[in-house]
Amino acid sequence: SAVISQKPSRDICQRGTSLTIQCQVDSQVTMMFWYRQQPGQSLTLIATANQGSEATYESGFVIDKFPISRPNLTFSTLTVSNMSPEDSSIYLCSVEDSEGLPQHFGDGTRLSIL
Amino acid sequence: KQEVTQIPAALSVPEGENLVLNCSFTDSAIYNLQWFRQDPGKGLTSLLLIQSSQREQTSGRLNASLDKSSGRSTLYIAASQPGDSATYLCAPLGGSNYKLTFGKGTLLTVNP
Numbered sequence: 001s002a003v004i005s006q007k008p009s010r011d012i013c014q015r016g017t018s019l020t021i022q023c024q025v026d027s028q029v030t031m032m033f034w035y036r037q038q039p040g041q042s043l044t045l046i047a048t049a050n051q052g053s054e055a056t057y058e059s060g061f062v063i064d065k066f067p068i069s070r071p072n073l074t075f076s077t078l079t080v081s082n083m084s085p086e087d088s089s090i091y092l093c094s095v096e097d098s099e100g101l102p103q104h105f106g107d108g109t110r111l112s113i114l
Numbered sequence: 115k116q117e118v119t120q121i122p123a124a125l126s127v128p129e130g131e132n133l134v135l136n137c138s139f140t141d142s143a144i145y146n147l148q149w150f151r152q153d154p155g156k157g158l159t160s161l162l163l164i165q166s167s168q169r170e171q172t173s174g175r176l177n178a179s180l181d182k183s184s185g186r187s188t189l190y191i192a193a194s195q196p197g198d199s200a201t202y203l204c205a206p207l208g209g210s211n212y213k214l215t216f217g218k219g220t221l222l223t224v225n226p
Binding site: 001004006033041042043044045048058092094101102103104105106107108110 | 148150155156157158159160163203205213214216217218219
């Protein structure tokens with residue numbers, strides 16, 4: 001199965017700043033996903049990022065707040081823009097090797113906003 | 115909209131017990147269902163995937179069953195060990211929107 005590396009693993013940021021999270025996969029994958037896990041909650045899908053097309057955002061998430069890049073089949077970034085304390089969460093990327101196969105997750109980025 | 119409920123929310127057992135974790139979902143039009151474990155401060159580890167056409171899957175001491183028509187899945191853990199302590203999440207993959215929907219999980223503690 002794919003091995004996923006996320007950077008940074010954690011960060012503490014100031015209100016109003018932006019942070020870009022990187023997700024690197026050791027193999028080419030078609031579908032990459034970004035999730036948010038707020039404290040004490042389960043995972044919520046932010047968007048699906050497919051190479052060569054615009055990311056598809058879920059209800060409640062917008063591109064201006066969470067711009068995503070997917071320049072190739074092994075890499076994606078998620079930016080959390082103009083951060084506020086409500087953005088304090090764990091952000092995780094996941095990939096699917098092939099349709100119908102398990103999704104695999106990175107270790108996540110633990111983000112705290114002061 | 116798919117909704118996923120996991121029962122119990124938390125479970126504490128002595129080592130060696132056999133366990134049952136329950137997951138129910140409202141939309142039976144699913145592609146497959148995955149069970150994950152999440153250790154504190156970590157990402158998710160995929161445990162088992164059951165295709166919609168399957169009834170169960172086994173991996174070592176883990177066995178997951180799926181009753182798609184009734185919207186239920188069960189994860190059995192045999193002979194539990196302290197290393198099994200984690201949060202267990204189930205997530206059906208939507209058949210129409212191809213999206214994983216997660217439950218809030220079951221926090222399992224296995225005491226030595």
